[in-house]
Amino acid sequence: MSASVGVLLFPGSNCEQDAMEAVRDLGGDARLLWHGDASLGAVDAVIVPGGFAHGDYLRPGAIARFSPIMAAVADFAAAGGPVVGICNGFQVLTEAGLLPGALQKNRGLKFLCTTVSVRVESTRSVLTSDSEEGAILRIPINHFEGNYTCSQSTLDELRAEDRIVLRYLDNPNGSVDDIAGICNDRRNVVGLMPHPERACHALLGSTDGRSLLQSLLVSAGAGTTVGSA
Amino acid sequence: MTTFSVVVEVQLREGVADPQGATIERSLPTLGFDGVSGVRVGKCIRFTIDSADESAARAEVDDLCRRFLANPVIEDADVRIEQAVQA
Numbered sequence: 001m002s003a004s005v006g007v008l009l010f011p012g013s014n015c016e017q018d019a020m021e022a023v024r025d026l027g028g029d030a031r032l033l034w035h036g037d038a039s040l041g042a043v044d045a046v047i048v049p050g051g052f053a054h055g056d057y058l059r060p061g062a063i064a065r066f067s068p069i070m071a072a073v074a075d076f077a078a079a080g081g082p083v084v085g086i087c088n089g090f091q092v093l094t095e096a097g098l099l100p101g102a103l104q105k106n107r108g109l110k111f112l113c114t115t116v117s118v119r120v121e122s123t124r125s126v127l128t129s130d131s132e133e134g135a136i137l138r139i140p141i142n143h144f145e146g147n148y149t150c151s152q153s154t155l156d157e158l159r160a161e162d163r164i165v166l167r168y169l170d171n172p173n174g175s176v177d178d179i180a181g182i183c184n185d186r187r188n189v190v191g192l193m194p195h196p197e198r199a200c201h202a203l204l205g206s207t208d209g210r211s212l213l214q215s216l217l218v219s220a221g222a223g224t225t226v227g228s229a
Numbered sequence: 230m231t232t233f234s235v236v237v238e239v240q241l242r243e244g245v246a247d248p249q250g251a252t253i254e255r256s257l258p259t260l261g262f263d264g265v266s267g268v269r270v271g272k273c274i275r276f277t278i279d280s281a282d283e284s285a286a287r288a289e290v291d292d293l294c295r296r297f298l299a300n301p302v303i304e305d306a307d308v309r310i311e312q313a314v315q316a
Contacts, residue, residue, distance in 0.1 A: 094302075102300050105247070
């Protein structure tokens with residue numbers, strides 16, 4: 001049976017169809033989960049997609065954490081379920097307290113829409129378990145607030161615990177320590193600014209995102225938290 | 230219970246990039262304003278709150294700033310509270 005991935009839909013999400021298409025293309029089952037529902041149903045993994053959840057009112061991600069579905073996502077994550085936040089989804093997960101730090105405005109004062117190179121720094125996460133450490137991936141970014149920041153103590157922790165899963169080769173937005181993606185301490189919640197779902201088909205210019213979403217499907221199928229062994 | 234007027238000014242913390250502020254600052258000289266510097270753009274949030282007294286109101290507002298109105302990782306909140314003028 002193929003792994004079932006729930007893709008959240010907030011008012012203002014705009015990458016949910018791309019994420020579902022990519023999951024299905026990889027052989028997974030994808031279903032939309034409305035933000036106003038209180039339950040995830042029977043899913044094996046959750047993607048919080050990109051976009052502008054709740055119009056980015058107050059701050060990107062700030063209002064989304066009050067959507068009823070987020071309590072279910074928090075429970076799912078607490079139980080070890082794989083959760084991946086892409087772009088605005090990363091912002092939502094930091095605002096919801098499922099990942100540390102925050103995403104601030106890009107250092108260069110510009111909205112960035114381009115393809116960047118990122119390096120897989122750790123394969124001990126639900127999004128990178130099927131990748132190779134050191135692999136260089138070409139993946140699009142599309143954001144204004146992608147400049148990851150956190151306290152020095154959080155950064156020390158992320159480094160010491162091997163929780164920086166992706167780094168930019170040529171830092172586009174000023175993120176501390178070139179961070180493009182991180183995971184939580186249990187390694188089952190990952191946030192990243194690049195869009196792997198937009199790099200899953202040769203027609204889109206890159207297929208490098210496939211290994212990441214494939215990792216998520218494998219983690220979802222395994223039904224256990226990756227990296228805890 | 231007393232009603233208090235509250236003004237919360239949310240500002241990016243020192244050292245956090247402020248593209249809006251920088252863009253405004255760069256634009257001013259084209260209009261002939263050459264002496265302006267240190268432009269920072271924040272948010273101003275106004276509301277009223279019913280509380281037993283001013284210190285209780287302040288404690289509650291500080292809490293809601295910390296938990297919602299400002300993201301403490303990148304923002305500071307400056308709170309001004311005064312007793313609302315009775316209608």
